[in-house]
Amino acid sequence: MPVARMLRQVVGQMPGRPACGCWTSAPLARFLGTSPRQIPADANFYSSSFSGTDQPRVLITGGLGQLGVGLANFLRKRFGKDNVILSDIRKPPDHIFHGGPFIYSDILDYKNLREIVVNNRITWLFHYSALLSAIGEANVSLARAVNITGLHNVLDVAAEHNLRLFVPSTIGAFGPTSPRNPTPDICIQRPRTIYGVSKVHAELMGEYYHYRYGLDFRCLRYPGIISADSQPGGGTTDYAVQIFHDAVKNGKFECNLKSSTRLPMMYIDDCLRATLEVMEAPAESLSMRTYNVNAMSFTPEDLAQELLKHIPEFQITYNVDSVRQAIADSWPMNFDDSNARKDWGWKHDFDLPELVTTMLNFHGSDTRVAQAN
Numbered sequence: 600m601p602v603a604r605m606l607r608q609v610v611g612q613m614p615g616r617p618a619c620g621c622w623t624s625a626p627l628a629r630f631l632g633t634s635p636r637q638i639p640a641d642a643n644f645y646s647s648s649f650s651g652t653d654q655p656r657v658l659i660t661g662g663l664g665q666l667g668v669g670l671a672n673f674l675r676k677r678f679g680k681d682n683v684i685l686s687d688i689r690k691p692p693d694h695i696f697h698g699g700p701f702i703y704s705d706i707l708d709y710k711n712l713r714e715i716v717v718n719n720r721i722t723w724l725f726h727y728s729a730l731l732s733a734i735g736e737a738n739v740s741l742a743r744a745v746n747i748t749g750l751h752n753v754l755d756v757a758a759e760h761n762l763r764l765f766v767p768s769t770i771g772a773f774g775p776t777s778p779r780n781p782t783p784d785i786c787i788q789r790p791r792t793i794y795g796v797s798k799v800h801a802e803l804m805g806e807y808y809h810y811r812y813g814l815d816f817r818c819l820r821y822p823g824i825i826s827a828d829s830q831p832g833g834g835t836t837d838y839a840v841q842i843f844h845d846a847v848k849n850g851k852f853e854c855n856l857k858s859s860t861r862l863p864m865m866y867i868d869d870c871l872r873a874t875l876e877v878m879e880a881p882a883e884s885l886s887m888r889t890y891n892v893n894a895m896s897f898t899p900e901d902l903a904q905e906l907l908k909h910i911p912e913f914q915i916t917y918n919v920d921s922v923r924q925a926i927a928d929s930w931p932m933n934f935d936d937s938n939a940r941k942d943w944g945w946k947h948d949f950d951l952p953e954l955v956t957t958m959l960n961f962h963g964s965d966t967r968v969a970q971a972n
């Protein structure tokens with residue numbers, strides 16, 4: 600029997616199947632037999648759905664990392680301060696605590712997550728909690744729990760409460776057997792880190808929930824993200840953030856990747872804009888639910904050369920970290936994001952020269968830039 604027909608028969612025997620026969624619209628929890636997450640068949644009665652005319656009510660998980668605070672600020676400008684709740688398991692510094700709503704949320708605590716979604720009438724969820732590539736290899740069981748079990752909690756809450764869900768994936772979702780130059784959206788994905796494995800799992804689970812339960816799941820595979828006012832959380836691309844701090848402070852930098860290691864990268868403003876654009880894209884424009892997005896690709900040597908144009912005395916040395924190097928050598932060198940450009944009009948603003956000027960200006964090296972020019 601063809602698989603699709605077999606599945607339709609199985610679904611037909613499940614409780615809660617809609618009379619129309621469209622097997623994508625029934626909320627997941629109706630099928631979870633003995634799970635404490637089981638919800639009544641009229642669950643949609645109390646789930647708050649986003650009508651399209653209201654402002655979304657946003658929750659960001661893992662919001663105190665490199666990207667979350669920037670995302671909150673960006674979304675608050677668009678949707679209003681009180682409509683965007685930042686959450687994490689860490690204690691926020693004063694300026695973040697007083698900058699807008701902040702709440703404790705451990706994604707491993709399903710009940711806590713559900714309570715927050717219900718009490719705050721959340722309609723959009725940006726799921727940023729994760730352990731990144733290098734720190735994940737040093738804490739495999741924690742990475743497995745946060746990146747996989749945590750994701751399951753988020754998917755279930757999102758499906759039960761009819762949320763639009765954004766989960767970032769990464770260049771790290773590819774591995775040594777993927778085409779590396781360029782790497783297309785659809786190709787073999789056999790990553791060799793727990794981070795990469797968990798992100799492929801997230802892509803597949805999110806897409807499965809979309810096709811199976813109608814969850815509005817949207818996912819971008821980010822390149823390495825470079826930000827000026829936030830610290831990276833333990834990744835392989837962290838060097839491309841740290842180099843700016845050290846260049847401005849000390850005029851030199853010790854790089855933990857080889858000079859020739861080419862990786863896709865993006866400035867944070869482009870990353871946050873891509874994230875909002877894909878969340879706002881009409882569903883019918885999305886031919887896929889997981890897209891590569893890209894801006895530029897460079898090596899540590901390319902970056903050092905660009906920095907030298909502004910800080911002529913800058914020096915880079917190399918002390919290779921074998922774990923990070925092995926990871927980087929298995930990742931894409933160039934990212935093919937033509938589907939994102941075609942489907943929802945993705946276009947980056949920052950290439951390497953603009954990135955370096957912007958980062959140096961932020962770090963207060965205007966005088967040196969002026970002197971160099």
Ligand SMILES: NC(=O)C1=CN([C@@H]2O[C@H](COP(=O)(O)OP(=O)(O)OC[C@H]3O[C@@H](n4cnc5c(N)ncnc54)[C@H](O)[C@@H]3O)[C@@H](O)[C@H]2O)C=CC1
Pocket residue numbers: 660661662663664665666667687688689704705706707726727728729730731745749767768769770820821822823824825830831832833834836
């Ligand atoms: N920063 C980058 O270059 C890239 C990031 N991404 C993805 O974007 C997302 C955000 O990345 P970053 O901000 O850089 O990560 P980060 O490592 O800086 O922050 C992650 C946050 O998750 C929180 N967290 C850990 N365990 C938690 C738990 N049990 N419950 C709730 N929160 C928990 C941490 O406290 C931390 O604040 C991640 O999913 C990451 O995989 C993807 C590609 C590139």
Ligand SMILES: CC(=O)[C@H](N)C(=O)O
Pocket residue numbers: 731732733769770771794821822823824833834835836837
């Ligand atoms: C590219 C990423 O996902 C992250 N910055 C990492 O290096 O782990």
